[in-house]
Amino acid sequence: MSPAPPHAASAPQPSALPPSSETSNLPHRENTVSDVNPAPKVKPARKPLLRLELRDLSDDGTRAFLRLLHASTALENANGVAYTTGRDIDEDHKEIHLSTDYINHVPDSRQKEEIQGVIVHEMVHCWQHNALGTAPGGLIEGIADWVRLKAGFAPPHWKRNADGDWDAGYERTGFFLDWLEAAHGADVVRKINEGLRGCKYESDELWRTCCGKSVEELWEEYQTSLGDGDLKQSRTEST
Incomplete structure (x- = not known):
């Protein structure tokens, strides 16, 4: 009778590391829910998307707007003359309509401040x-x-x-x-x-x-x- 085949060698198992001097005296801590499912990070508020539409580049009021203000900065700095309305997409989309004819009738010395003031006012309505x-x-x-x-x-x-x-x-x-x-x-x-x-x-x-x-x-x-x-x-x- 042929001899029985030798038993297959067991897969090597990693041995436990000896406790270090820094952790040997610490109490054992069971896994908690926060260990398994950490709380999701809170996403920062989304910065609003700003668009600028100029209907008539030849209009004197439009020229004054472009000459006196940097549009992106003016809108970003602002949370008959102008009005704010929602868009058909949803109420999260707002439009500010500014009368360039009104701008044209403001004295030159005050045009910049008046435009900024109107924009600030209308931006409040957005928020x-x-x-x-x-x-x-x-x-x-x-x-x-x-x-x-x-x-x-x-x-x-x-x-x-x-x-x-x-x-x-x-x-x-x-x-x-x-x-x-x-x-x-x-x-x-x-x-x-x-x-x-x-x-x-x-x-x-x-x-x-x-x-x-x-x-x-x-x-x-x-x-x-x-x-x-x-x-x-x-x-x-x-x-």
């Missing part, structure tokens, strides 16, 4: 919240002009005017918001904008949350802060 479209239009425009004011592009004819309603919009509401920040904290406008995010506009809730008072009370305080003389003057000039 701000509007309470699902229910916020007062004057508040939306006032926030945009408040940003323009803070950016240093207020036109020389702007002035504080507390006559009429708080939400008359534009610079009137913009100056009111500027006063609010001085009287009730430097982040008031940010809180107002956040309060308009993803919900319908509720006046009493919004203003009391941001400032502790109703907007009517705040407007009366603002009127008082300007003094009766200023109010009488503003009423006379508006008639």
Whole structure:
């Protein structure tokens, strides 16, 4: 009878490394969920894509725009005259329409600052919240002009005017918001904008949350802060 075939040699197995002096005294740690499935990295916010369309290169207003501003820098620096609208693609795509005829009628000495101011105002509309479209239009425009004011592009004819309603919009509401920040904290406008995010506009809730008072009370305080003389003057000039 032939001898039995020899057993096949076992595959070599790596031997355990002896513990090092640095790790021998550390307690054993079981694998955790984070070891197996590490948390995904948060992607940075996508930089918006900016496009510029010039309808008529021969127009004097267009020439002034190109002469005075570097378009990409002006748009990037900016979060009848101009307006902002959504595009048919979706609401994440915005268009800013600027009247070159308006630019042409601005004095040469102020053209650059005026263009920058208008662009800053319209860029705010691309980013701000509007309470699902229910916020007062004057508040939306006032926030945009408040940003323009803070950016240093207020036109020389702007002035504080507390006559009429708080939400008359534009610079009137913009100056009111500027006063609010001085009287009730430097982040008031940010809180107002956040309060308009993803919900319908509720006046009493919004203003009391941001400032502790109703907007009517705040407007009366603002009127008082300007003094009766200023109010009488503003009423006379508006008639």
